[in-house]
Amino acid sequence: MARRADHSKEELASLVVNTAEELIAEEGIDAFSARSLSRAIGYTAGTLYHHFKDLDDIVTQVNTRTLVGLAQAFADATPSGDPRQMLHNYADAFLGYITLKRNLWNALFEFRRKPDQPVPPWYIEAIASLIRIIAQCFHDIRPDLDDKTARQSGQLVFASIHSVVSLDSSGRLSLVMDRDIGKVVHELVDMHILAYTHRAK
Amino acid sequence: MARRADHSKEELASLVVNTAEELIAEEGIDAFSARSLSRAIGYTAGTLYHHFKDLDDIVTQVNTRTLVGLAQAFADATPSGDPRQMLHNYADAFLGYITLKRNLWNALFEFRRKPDQPVPPWYIEAIASLIRIIAQCFHDIRPDLDDKTARQSGQLVFASIHSVVSLDSSGRLSLVMDRDIGKVVHELVDMHILAYTHRAK
DNA sequence: AACTCCAGTGAACAACGTTCAATTAGAACG
């Protein structure tokens, strides 16, 4: 029952990643398996392994899309001339995107890759570029401080927001607090702005 | 090969949880399985299910111990009359404990319980009591602010620190920043103190 | 028409959590 004509190599590859993305988005990473994916695309599990190294490979490609989407959400954030306001807008973009793609976001951080497997470099670069955008706001707030300080503040606020949003997204924020995630996020942003504004030269 | 005399019901139960704790601490939650655990205690996998509902049950008991240990680490934190200094001491206790029990801490947050299973109430209470301790420090800093404000700040600083420490503990902090976790933690504490100090009445 | 190639299959493997009939050691009793 070989069906070589149904899809070209490239078509099948994108069919796999598209379908994987849909499955994870709808059912969550736990319901995702080699067999459920292959069933969904009408092929056998074995076929996946002729086009991808392993499941990790497929999930990584889905995760990359999720990160690219987040970058786009940042680019689409409501513009503002006030860097303080802009930080809040980025926070809203962040929160909105993750709320929309809850399961995909969880897949990014909950999926257990094999122990030794290193994190793909473009993961790091994708996140670094988001942090650069945030750091720019800090730089605009206090241009007298050096770039390193702005970058560190960008990292810190990104990590803080990422963390509470991820806790919320995985349903564990209620373990720690009984407040609305939106309020918490903006309070965090205000706090980082306050701290940055008060920094010594 | 039934060995009823080897261990009483209670002995076997604590043998299971003790061994599970050791296994998870040494090998991590990924290497933990019903068969590896039963092999380690010299019984069969089936035996586990006569004494525990399922693996979730066992891991939950290990996790409870981890939380109790964290509470103890807080109690053992270096005392200080200065609430600001005390917050830093708690942060050190937190960081030190989790560094020591890396794998157990990851098990607490990475272990995937069955979808619907609710979080055990004593998890929540254990965390709440830690937050109360932190909130007390905030209250001491500015006794003029009400309890709710102090509690919310306690929740926020706990969530912030928990998050970066967990990121570090699971090896993902480097995705976001290139700094030492110790420095970051204390910078976060300082920031929360600064923000709290500047709050309007 | 014959030949080569390779995408796709489906069976197989090891490991997973979990269940359960069967076994059998130890306790209780006459």
Add this chain to the structure above:
DNA sequence: CGTTCTAATTGAACGTTGTTCACTGGAGTT
């Protein structure tokens, strides 16, 4: 001591999981 009863333990089994691989049969080439 012998018998009976109870329940702790086993080991096979089921349905999953990720992954591998010998085989097949249709598509492209000669």
